[in-house]
Amino acid sequence: MSEISYTAVTLADEDKEIPLIRELMTKELSEPYTLYVYRYFMYSCPDLTIMAHDGNTLVGAIVCNISSHKDRRQRGYIAMIAVCDEYRGRHIGSKLVAAAVTAMKAQGADEVVLETETVNKAAIRLYENLGFLRSKRLYKYYLNSNDAFRLILPLTEKSTMLTRMMVE
Ligand SMILES: CC(C)(COP(=O)(O)OP(=O)(O)OC[C@H]1O[C@@H](n2cnc3c(N)ncnc32)[C@H](O)[C@@H]1OP(=O)(O)O)[C@@H](O)C(=O)NCCC(=O)NCCS
Numbered sequence: 001m002s003e004i005s006y007t008a009v010t011l012a013d014e015d016k017e018i019p020l021i022r023e024l025m026t027k028e029l030s031e032p033y034t035l036y037v038y039r040y041f042m043y044s045c046p047d048l049t050i051m052a053h054d055g056n057t058l059v060g061a062i063v064c065n066i067s068s069h070k071d072r073r074q075r076g077y078i079a080m081i082a083v084c085d086e087y088r089g090r091h092i093g094s095k096l097v098a099a100a101v102t103a104m105k106a107q108g109a110d111e112v113v114l115e116t117e118t119v120n121k122a123a124i125r126l127y128e129n130l131g132f133l134r135s136k137r138l139y140k141y142y143l144n145s146n147d148a149f150r151l152i153l154p155l156t157e158k159s160t161m162l163t164r165m166m167v168e
Contacts, residue, residue: 002054004092006099009042009049017051018042021061028082030117031143041065041079047103048076052083052092059087062096064112066104073158076104078114081123093126101130101153111159115141115148127151135166 009017018038026032042049045065052060060083069075078100083093101112115138116123132151141148154160 004059004087004090004095005053006095007051007053008047008103009051011042011046014039014042017058020058021049021051021063024058024061024084025063025080025082028084029080030146033080037079038063045107047107048100050096050099050103052087052096054087059084060092060096062100064100064104066107066109069111073110073156073162074108076101076107076109076112078112088122093122094130097126097130101155105155110154110156111163112153112155113150115150117142118147118149124149124151127153133163135163 009021018035022033022035022038038049041063048064048066050062051058060081062081063079064077065079066074066076078097081093081096083096104112113135114127116127118137130153132153134149135152136150138148138150140146152159152163154163
């Protein structure tokens with residue numbers, strides 16, 4: 001089985017990489033996003049769009065950012081993740097999330113959050129395996145009317161205490 005490499009998008013390669021990431025996400029996610037959405041995430045947090053390659057072929061990607069939440073804590077956000085169908089089940093998704101969490105932690109994140117469809121068993125399993133907790137159910141959150149779970153991974157004591165209050 002071939003070795004998969006994990007690298008962040010660089011501004012120099014943006015014109016080449018962003019369209020490929022967008023093509024992958026558009027194919028695999030239930031909602032499409034414009035090129036500007038990818039550019040927004042990339043420019044605000046260049047190290048937090050991470051790609052998985054098999055040789056020169058893009059086989060997975062994750063798009064995240066980090067910002068201040070209610071002026072109280074730094075919140076990492078996973079906006080999108082996808083792995084090509086034929087590469088699933090090889091823990092590429094888990095490694096992309098782990099790499100993004102490590103990068104967000106290094107940039108001072110107190111927690112990491114995301115939303116996923118309540119019917120997305122693979123994503124829920126992936127995130128719960130990595131310690132994410134369900135904090136909210138969001139009614140008809142997606143354009144297809146599906147509900148979402150908001151998941152949260154507390155990284156610092158500041159977030160752990162608040163999360164405990166939310167999930168208990
Ligand atoms: C979600 C996704 C990124 C997972 O990528 P992946 O590389 O296949 O994930 P991993 O191999 O790291 O698997 C993570 C866990 O989920 C489990 N899993 C994978 N597919 C599953 C499925 N269809 N049902 C239940 N569990 C599943 C794996 O077995 C693994 O758990 P384990 O280690 O306990 O065995 C991939 O399925 C995907 O791209 N889906 C389409 C896009 C999407 O839904 N993105 C998420 C939006 S929030």
